[in-house]
Amino acid sequence: MVDIIIGAIQPTGPPSNKPGFTGGTTVEAEILDVREPRKSVRGPQDEERRKEFRQDPANGRVLTLLVPNGTVLPKDLDRRKYKVRLRFIKK
Template sequence: MVDIIIGSIAPAGIQPNKPGSGGAPIEAELLHVRDPRQRIVGPLGQERRKQPRKDPQNGKVLTLLIPDSTLLPKDFDVKKYKVLLRFMKK
């Protein structure tokens, strides 16, 4: 499962100095939409999460299901890829 965070980030599109990946669109099912995480403070006043993050204030967290994971790149990693979304009504 992959969480995609949408918020105040750089506009989506092809960067002028980077070539396009040429990947085909992959259909996904939207399972859940929620507000961004809020700070969680433990009993001693410290962050309880192992990886502290600050989600964008106006962001939304989407949970997507990719029915056929073989369509994903073999080296799929959050550090190597960015995701562009296109929404279509059913």
């Protein structure tokens, strides 16, 4: 069985004094999928079908990550504003 949660409300009760996001904070995540980079998608007239052309590096890998506690992420998270650095630790 899979639960798909689109959105959730904040829990009721007194506000907790959790520290907010600070730059350089370590965030734990779970790897959901690892796949090869995207390939060119050509339409019938040999034109790119994507709205934004994006060419992934040939040696790149695409990771899908799940952050169990999304409250530790910055509120203004955007790919243009932040850089992500990964550190892998064996289980």
